[in-house]
Amino acid sequence: MAEAREWSEVGERVRDARIGAGLSQAELAAALSLDRTMVAKIEAGTRKVDALELTRLAGALDVPLDYFLHRAPAVLSRRADLSEDTATDAGRQAYRLEARLEAWARDVQQLLGFGSLSTSKIYRSGGAADEDEARLVSSRFRTHFQLGLDPIPTLMDVCEQAGQFVLVADLPGDGASMVVDDELAVAVVSRSADPGRRRATAAHELGHMVLGDEYSNDIGVNASRRDRESVIDAFAAELLLPSEVVAGVDGRGSLVELAARYRTSWSLATHQAVHVGVIGPAEAQAWRQQRPTKAELSNAIGWAPQPDLESTRVPRRYATAVMDALMRNKVTPSRAVELMHGQLVESDLPVVPEDEVAP
Helix, strand or coil: CCCCCCHHHHHHHHHHHHHHCCCCHHHHHHHHCCCHHHHHHHHHCCCCCCHHHHHHHHHHHCCCHHHHCCCCCCCCCCCCCCCCCCCCHHHHHHHHHHHHHHHHHHHHHHHHHHCCCCCCCCCCCCCCCCHHHHHHHHHHHHHHCCCCCCCCCCHHHHHHHCCEEEEEECCCCCEEEEEECCCEEEEEEECCCCHHHHHHHHHHHHHHHHHCCCCCCCCCCCCCHHHHHHHHHHHHHHHHCCHHHHCCCCCHHHHHHHHHHCCCCHHHHHHHHHHHCCCCHHHHHHHHCCCCCHHHHHHHHCCCCCCCCCCCCCCHHHHHHHHHHHHCCCCCHHHHHHHCCCCCCHHHCCCCCCCCCCC
16 A cells, blocks of 8 residues: 555544544444543554554444545545534534545546546636626536536436546535546535435536636635635536526426426525526525425426436446456456445346456
8 A cells, every 4th residue: 555644644534534423532442342542542643553453443433444544635625624622513524525535536546547447538617706607607518518408317427428427425414526636526425415405416516626616726716615615506506407497487386397307406496596587585585485395396297306316326437347347357246346335236246257356
């Protein structure tokens, strides 16, 4: 492991993962059948741990094993600031998403290294200084990928075409994304949110890549974090439900139909309706209190809207690459299952040639 960190850095990661999991040193020690002072020494970097102990730590803290052994990439679309006294639920959720994001990037890089996977060129815009410019970028994005004004079947495919690999993970929170060395773009979207929220999160993380996030100069270093996020939200809203489509709304029923057909959250739909001026802020507030029921959404289009980013966990090209690596004996069946992140189990795998399988 050429990238293995110094023990003090490993200890720092153990500490952050513990706080992210919402555990005290005593609680983690109890889960590992250790004395609390042993955990304190591990976190301080004064006690080395072997592979078995790291495996147990990873299991207790619900993070990938190699998360303790590699340096974090420099740029993330989220930054979790964790400490014993100030950690919040949102901060813990963000930390766990970031941990999964880093591991996801390494999974993609492994398949790239095998030659099983190829990436599309990352789609970048010239940046956007405000929400109006972000909406224009979104319109150009739709044109570039020949989406027209139609509903997007699944965000995962669109992100993959734009050069971003999306993982759907069983974690709390929303999502996170990063670009590694300007060559590899990855994102993680939480499966815990409702379908409309998941799509909005995926579109938002795509916006981080397309527009450039707060650690670049594209959006503007002088803008506040809140302003930068609102710019990216505008990109996401326009991507999911174009203003040109919403301009034809005539009453709540027609907006319900659009929300069902485009599979957006009701809050995003009403926000877009306010943006184009078909309803005012006061009316929008009243409509938000009247969230459409499942029956309303189903009746509006004749069938129940199918949830996006739920059963499919990894992109198509990535899934094909995992099977290629398996059949070429680059990974074991158990590793292939790990790489598929819950989308299948070992009994679902094809029969592997009876050659020696790589570890």
